[in-house]
Amino acid sequence: MAPTKKMGIKQKYAHLTRGLDWETTYEKMDDVFPYDKFEGIKITDWSKWEDPFRLTMDSYWKFQAEKERKLYAVIDAFAQNNGQTNISDARYVNVLKLFLTGISPEEYQAHRGFAFTGRHLRGVGPRVACQQQSLDELRHFQTQCHTISHFNKFFNGLSEFRTMHDRVFYLSVPKSFFDDARTAGPFEFMIAIGFAFEYVLTNLLFVPFMSGAAYNGDMSTVTFGFSAQSDESRHMTLGIEVIKFLLEQHPDNLPIVQEWVDKWFWRGFRLLGLVSMMMDYMLPKKVMSWKEAWEIYFVEAGGSLFKDLERYGLKMPKYHEQATEACEHISHQLYGLLYQLSHVTGLHAWMPDDEHMDWLSEKYPNTFDKYYRPRFELWKQQEAEGKRFYYNGLLQLCHTCQLPMTFTEPDDPTTTCFRESEYEGQHYHFCSDGCKDIFDREPEKYISSWLPIQQIFQGNCGGPTIPDVLAYYMFGPNDGGEYVGSEDNKLWESWKNATTKEAAE
């Protein structure tokens, strides 16, 4: 037989994946796939699944190997050239601290979660995509760990990131988010991480943040970031395919999916609040404000997406208007939180200088001067008097998102938002309508939240005193607190002085 014509990519991919699975007969299909029915999602025909990217394993290995060769070449060069001395300022390293302690362990959680859906969804198409995503997520954890490893050799606050992630109070925000997704059924996990997080929200995490890394001279981080983002593009197409597939399969799926979209949008929005303060306050050289990023990536891109999904009856996530309105506030509120709690974190904080404050006024003309500059001025004054402001106690957490109850009423930035529910005779407190709704929908699940402040009072965090708790968190003596005068600050000054002397000669 003569060699036949090369097959097109769609056809080739179909042959190499579809049909690999089979209807089992020696064991019941429901025993082989025990988890994909209890959520109430109805799938009538898995073959209707449209494969988003059609990567066979050979192409996957080829492209990913090439990306990795490039990435590790940059990481090696960065270390050899002591690239850490070329960043804009050592304050920037706090961005990496927040990232490594708060985000990288969640990449790992996503890896295990997609292994779960990659095994337990009944259709072969989504399973293959999930498995590749599982591998990608492991990649992201590992490349982040390897990149930031070099910074760990010189700067504090990175060394115990893994233990910190399991124990530290503010890190229960990302941890509880991913624990929530991991413990949800396979379809909810796909909507939570595949759709809400990957499609709707991660651009906000990676693109402006990584551009920020580039702008601040951190070439190794920008390389892992953008390299990871190229995998994210595959993940995004998986996320959008999942939601379209579920909505097309059966009309009964719509209300279930809508509830998940509402829930995970709000949880994601709260989690990404940490990114907002990173962008507006922690990057010494700024690329764009959180508000601008939200406009581009949620209002504009998310708007297009949800307009597209309207044809299935899916609505914009509940409280999206509140989220957009809150963009005027959350970065300032959360940076204020970090500033006054930095002594009990693994991060440094500092007061923005005048130039930075003017940038904030310009980016947030409606709110910054009116509400937030005055409190920074008080703190600056206290700092000048030698009484740097710290919050000297434990505080109230939202039972759902686990952030301190710091957010304000949607129409009144001078009033803290308190919401409450009663369940089986007990009070539960929430920072927002969104978080209250999430609890009220599944109180049986959220009553077991490992809330860090509650756990301290119950005696489960190393002991009753603050030093006991900080030891349990494995914080070193120089990990947190005010940046000015810190070890990181002194090291940076010593490098800069050496460079300056060198230039002067």
Added chain:
Amino acid sequence: MTVEIKTMDFEPKRHTFGHVARRIGGDKPASRYQEATLDVQATENFHYRPLWEPEFWHYDTGKTKVVMEDWYKPLDPRQYYYATYNIARANMNQSVERNFTFVEDKNLLGKLSDELKQKLIIGLIPARHVHWGSNMNTSEMCQRGYGTAFTAPCMFSAGDHLGMAQIVSRIGLELDGQTGNGLDKAKDAWMNDKAWQGIRKLVENTLVQRDFFELFVAQVLGINGVILEAIYNGLDDAWGEASLPISMLSEFMNDWQKEEARWSHSTIKIVAAESAENKAIVSAWASDWINRAEDALRTYTAAIAGDENIAKTYADKERVTAKSLGLEI
């Protein structure tokens, strides 16, 4: 100018992360494998019980009967992390491509008799489903297992089995003139042909196995060690003049088998050596799954090669391997 640069202090404060240092015996430079693997999975303070399996936390050592004081004892001798894994596979795949090009250029499969082509389609191509079942098992071990040292290589293995399922599928397409008809026929054989039913039953039995380490033993010593070994190495006579191109096109599988065994065998050895109880449990699993694999293989080799003794040969070989890992068989 170069004089002053020496005054910059580049002496590292520490050489690796704290959790890695505690494992490698102090603060010293750690390998990328170590930093990518050791203590990576969360271990405590989980928030909610899984809605889909509330009797366990999502990371829970209770999902197997064997007990390890530390699930970071079974390390990967290949020291694979994502980058080294993918680069290794991309390299292996280059020879796959060369081999396919060679076989296509020389029309080595195209010129076979229709009878032999049909024989291969029925006798070999259904192996793609064995790999797919194995892919499901290794994904399951990754999701259900405990500790990154164990679970990360399981996911690599899942990628490998998918890759191998696709290589077998490509062989099928070479045989059916790139129409896909051969793949359909092969699937029909997998579902209905007597030759494959023992193997299919074995694979389906593993798909409902809940104990992640028993599943590991069943996969490694049963499916990989007996079934796949025999399919790729034990049927040369049956394939006749196709045996050379088939061994070329399944070179990846043979290379993979040797390489993967360095890790999977070492893992079984270490877990069994942990305690007398573990040894007894793992030995019993190994005996059981090798026996079941032998039974399953017998019908297959009898039908395809007209020789049911091939099954015993491969099962016995695996029993020797199991003993060499410290198991009592």
Added chain:
Amino acid sequence: MPVKAIVDNYKDFNPNRDLPEQYHGNLMVYLYWNKHMSFVAAMAAPLPPPTPFGALPEVAKSVYGTHPDFEKIDWSKVEWTLDGNPITPDFAKSIGEQGVRHKSLIRFTTPGLDGFEGKYV
């Protein structure tokens, strides 16, 4: 709406980790100073039920004492709410006797003191 889990008795596996009996006899009480937005959140304090209400200003001082307004507070003029309802507390009586329970939120307003430069800071 109840949680959708694979088993009916999900709750048997997922215990409440925030019940009063887990606090060694203390109530976890939240204390919040209205209009002083520079404090990130209400403070949380473990207090035995017999704690006199009159001890709360001292408890509050541990966190809020760093604010320039704090020393100016006339505690006799402070307005209180407990779990959203206005109360007139008896400083001599215990918090337990006056309806404070586990995770009660006590808010206080200090008329005339609206934060640094009157800007709710």
Added chain:
Amino acid sequence: MAQIASITLYQNDEARPVMEAILQDNPTARVLNMPGAVKIDVDDELVINRATVEEKLGSEWDPQQIHMVLISMAGNLDEDDDQIKLSWKH
């Protein structure tokens, strides 16, 4: 308001032919430059043609090579041997 189909690419030499091809084949494209990245927006639909990229590149280009320069995208994806399409049209 039009729905925006969008792609974000590396700001580097490997991505340049792809970017040029997009700008040529999507005359209404708008470009947003960021440090290290470039975002290209088109109303409703964005198309990348293999033939145009090959012309810019001067050699063969497999649409799957987009993975080497891709950072992000928005729109429903359709990919075959000759074209990548990001679209909100149905």
